[in-house]
Structure formats: structure tokens, C-alpha cells
Amino acid sequence: MPDNIEHISISTSMSVLAAKQQLQPMKPHIVVLPSPGMGHVVPLFQLAERLVTHHACHVTFLNIPTEASPAQTQLLHHSPNNLPPGLRVIDLPTVDLSATINGDPPVLTRLCINVQQTLLSLKSTLSQLHNKPRALVIDLFCTQAFEVCKELSIPVYTFFTASTLLLAFSLLLPQLDREVTGEFVDLPEPVSVPGCSPIRTEDLILQVTDRKSDEYKWYLHHLSRVPLAAGIFLNTWENLEPVSIRALREHPFYQKISTPPLYPIGPIIKETEPLTPTGVECLAWLDKQPLDSVVFVALGSGGTVSAEQLTELAWGLELSQQRFIWVARAPSDVNACAAFFNAGDDVYGSISYLPQGFLERTRGVGLVVSSWAPQVAILRHPSTAAFLSHCGWNSTLESLAQGVPMIAWPLYAEQRQNATMLAEEIGVAVKPAVEAGTRVVGREEIEKVVRVSLEGEEGKGMRLRARELKASASKALEFGGSSYSSLADVVEQWKAKLET
Ligand code: UDP
16 A cells, blocks of 8 residues: 555554655645534545645545544545545544533534544644644634644634535624524524625524524534634635625625635535445446436435425325435434434345335336435436435535536525525525425425426426536636636645745
């Protein structure tokens, strides 16, 4: 195995590593550190690859292995020999969370405690690296790195993994926290975000809907520290969110709070992925379907629906008589992201939770997998025509970058805000309506939106718009495009510092 692509346990082999490293001079050494979870690991890993392959950097990618899902481990450790030279993955020491996590806290709280405990070793890890990092790039929930890196004189950049509109709202949050009494969800009007579209209270990110919760406290804690960054990478591009980007750059509010320089560098999304046997089966099945005929149904890395909703979804797909691939996870009546910590478990076995006879009746028309599918490869496939998605930001970008319109099915985090933006502003999604007086989307409504997006005029319009965005995304990423140049500017600054 070549030196530069080793996967190593930092606690065992730092000195060996130091001796082996042969980082070429004048290539900035950048460290990238996401919190666990595919929604953050995937884009930050992709950024790491891009820095190495397009911008001549060396990158050390720090992985938090404690409670990592099978999908995360598969992505980072599946085939180290496929990593480009100059990129390596290091596992931070695992930590015992039994004394710090009580009961079964919600996802963000659990994740933030894990990160907090794991990053107690960050200083020693960074100090032991043979070649001093020129910069550290973190995601939203690793802000403990600011203090550590201040001591080590390493600038810290934040990679914002969600929409720029959410960043604009989040930078406003400390002020809202000071000025608003009561819950934000009880405000009589939508929340007005300086220079941006107002956000309806029912679309607010879930973490801010209960201000007494630990989820809120963690979110506020990390997001109020974003202005400490040397710069913010945005996973968007100039033409996708022009209004929010302009607001953050020019509105007096964001100038007053000293918003760091912004670098829209997206869409930074997964380009390829290792295929499991299920993945191979999905693509082989798609190969046999007509062009633009299949709806792909997947609710992110951990999304789950209630048993009642799962039944309605199954009936809706069946009644629509359209072709589908469905990642149909076991339902959960208590948690909309019940599979978050075991995302990617490629479990075979009977899918007993679907309506009786569903699999037999839809054989040939649909393919059901129980946990995980190769999403990007499916979206890229010419037979895929629409994506019923929970509207996580990565799924959103992956769909747009492949020109695939969406059926917006938000579940948790900031997905309701994304769904509204996609349906009402960008014009690439249809939003199914929840049945009055219930929390469930009924089978007839599902049948209708599936048909509309595959067959109807509205679907054609959305597909056209999605294809325009695909072209604009690809232009932004090309050499000389806005996102390419934005990242190149930062790398030039890193290189210039090396030369002085
Ligand atoms: N994903 C996948 N296969 C699945 C489900 C999800 O490859 O069956 C990937 C998807 O391509 C995306 C990530 O998991 O890169 C999910 O990120 P997103 O931000 O959309 O949602 P989150 O899981 O963070 O809620």
C-alpha cells in the first residue's frame, strides 16, 4: 500500500507515520474534520478529494469512528487503494460514551456529545502530524476545533453542509434568541431573514422548535460560533441561491456581525460509490427499464416513516402503476430518523412490514430494498425520472446535479425549509399534501404526485428546470466556473502563505 493512502489508528502509529510521510513542499497540507453521519461525511470527503485532485493539496481526513454507521465505514475504509495519492484517512481514537450519554437522546444531542468527547484528543492529533496543517476545515458541529486551532495557530474554515438560506437564518439565531420570548414556532408571522425569503414558522429547522430542548442548545451553541471561522465554504453555487448569497455578502446585518468571507463551491457531492450486491441489483434492474420511467424513493441516510405512512406509501406507489425503486426501511412511530446510526446496514431478509401481497403484486414494476441503495448511481441512470426524497441537502444537490425533479417528503432537520424552497422558489419539486386532521399523506395523494411528476405537464416543467440546473451546476464546477474559482481562490491564499 503506498505511503500516502494509509488508513491508520492515530494512537498506535503516529511516529511511524511521521517518518513515512513525504509531503511535497509547496503543496498545502489541509486537515478535514466532519462530525459523524453521511450527510456531513459525504460532502466533506468529496471536498477532500477535490482539494487533492483539482487543487494540488495534501489532505488528511479525520474520521470520528465512534458510533459510525456501516455506510460511513464503508465509504472511508472500503478500498483505501482507490484513494487519490495525497489523501489519507485517519481514525481519531474511539471514545466510551456510556458515562456521558444518558438514555436515548435525539440524534443531534447524541452526535454533539460524541464529537465533544472525541475532540478532546484533537490537539494531540494535530500536534503529532508531521507536516503542520495550513488549515482545518470543519462542519457545523465540530466547533471545539476553534479553541484548539487558536492555540496551534491553524486557521479554521467551516464547510456549511446545508442551504445558504439556513446559514442566513442560523447567523440570525443568536439575535432571535436574545429578542424573542416564547417559542419561534408560535410567532404570528414568518421569520424574516435579512435580505432573504422569510421562513414560515412551520418550516423552521426542527432543532429550533423547542427552545428548552438540548437539541436547541447544541444547535445554538455551534451555530453562534460560525463567525469565528476564517471563511465559510457554501455547498451551493451562485445560480442556485443568488438571493441568499447576496444577502450574506451585502446586507448590513451580516456585515455588522462580521460574517466571515463566503466561498460558494458546490455542488460538492458524491460522484461514485462502492457497490454492494443490492446496489448491483438496482442498477441491473434499471438497465431493463425504459428511459425516464422510474421514480426513486429514498429518505436519506436515516429517514423512517410511521407504520401507517409506510402502508399509504406502498398503496400510493402501487396505485400509480409507475415503475419504482424504493428504499423501504422498517417503520418507526417515534422517530423520523430511526436508522441514522445504522445507515447502510445492507440487510437481506424478509421485508415483512409492507402491506400483504405488495411485493408480489408489484413484481416487475418495482424493486424494494430494505436499507440502502446507491443513490447517485440511480439518480444518474437514464431510466430514473423523479426522486421522492426527504430533501436532505445532499440528496437535493445530488438530484439537481443529475437533472432529476423531486417529490418533496421532508422528515426532520431543515428539510421542510428545503422542500418549500424547491417547490415554491426553484420550481423543481411537487409537495404532497398531508390529509387534513392527520399527519399522514394518503395513498390517493401519493398516487397523484407520482403520476404528475412522471407523466404530467407539471412534471415536464420540473424536469426542464432540473435539467437547466444540472447544466448550471456542471458549469459552476468546471475549470473557470464560479464554484471552481471560489475554491481555487482559497487554495491560492493557502499557497501564498506557504511561500512567504
Ligand atoms: N444515501 C445513499 N443511499 C441511500 C440513502 C442515502 O447513498 O439509500 C446517501 C445520499 O446519496 C446522500 C446521503 O446519503 O449523499 C444523505 O444525505 P442527506 O443530506 O440527503 O440526508 P441526511 O441523511 O443527512 O438526512
